[in-house]
Amino acid sequence: MFRALADPTRRAILDELQERSGQTLFELINRLVTRHGLSSTRQAVSQHLGVLEDAGLVRSRREGRYKFHDLDTAPLRAITDRWRIDPQEEDPCGSP
Amino acid sequence: MFRALADPTRRAILDELQERSGQTLFELINRLVTRHGLSSTRQAVSQHLGVLEDAGLVRSRREGRYKFHDLDTAPLRAITDRWRIDPQEEDPCGSP
DNA sequence: ACCATAGGCAAGCGAACGCTTGCATGACAA
DNA sequence: TTGTCATGCAAGCGTTCGCTTGCCTATGGT
Numbered sequence: 001m002f003r004a005l006a007d008p009t010r011r012a013i014l015d016e017l018q019e020r021s022g023q024t025l026f027e028l029i030n031r032l033v034t035r036h037g038l039s040s041t042r043q044a045v046s047q048h049l050g051v052l053e054d055a056g057l058v059r060s061r062r063e064g065r066y067k068f069h070d071l072d073t074a075p076l077r078a079i080t081d082r083w084r085i086d087p088q089e090e091d092p093c094g095s096p
Numbered sequence: 097m098f099r100a101l102a103d104p105t106r107r108a109i110l111d112e113l114q115e116r117s118g119q120t121l122f123e124l125i126n127r128l129v130t131r132h133g134l135s136s137t138r139q140a141v142s143q144h145l146g147v148l149e150d151a152g153l154v155r156s157r158r159e160g161r162y163k164f165h166d167l168d169t170a171p172l173r174a175i176t177d178r179w180r181i182d183p184q185e186e187d188p189c190g191s192p
Numbered sequence: 193a194c195c196a197t198a199g200g201c202a203a204g205c206g207a208a209c210g211c212t213t214g215c216a217t218g219a220c221a222a
Numbered sequence: 223t224t225g226t227c228a229t230g231c232a233a234g235c236g237t238t239c240g241c242t243t244g245c246c247t248a249t250g251g252t
Binding site: 120121122138139142158160161162163 | 197198199200
């Protein structure tokens, strides 16, 4: 899972899936090009999605000939738990 | 920085520095062996520390012929900020 | 002065990574 | 059925990674 985060294109895929959930492979390719300035081929993105799925960061559901992908940030908690990241000081109790 | 987290030995180093701050290179080597079951040479650990330092995850201070290393988890916030990890539900307001 | 200790620098090597290429599969439309 | 579209599988290739090897610097103890 840490290894899955090590590649910038994979991180861009996570960004893209966060902004717009349930994208197909071709949707992702287009948006990676237009919004992130990346030019990755279908096979490259497909392999990246495989890695992300193995890492548990992306869940996919098949419908007909389409495969939709969704972000799952749950595994990232392993990072914050492991090295005790304090939750961002956001004054959760509303004291002035 | 994501790349720095991709290696299990480097993550063990971060674990070790979290548990005991201000370790030297040789201290780290010994504790990696005894407590994490790893057998890394001095040069390997030294290179790992270099990567971690470049990533901003480890800060070092030189004193005489010793160099002490400290963990800095600040860069890890980039992860939680980027993918909006909600702070762990820990009831920060103390409601029953 | 001498030597051990703590650490640094750099070249080389095998393995893993990311990507391409080519072909195959399954679903839908005409 | 035939063709097209969305996706999958696998081999090959160049690059990067992690590690080793060998030598070097500098600090501190005797």
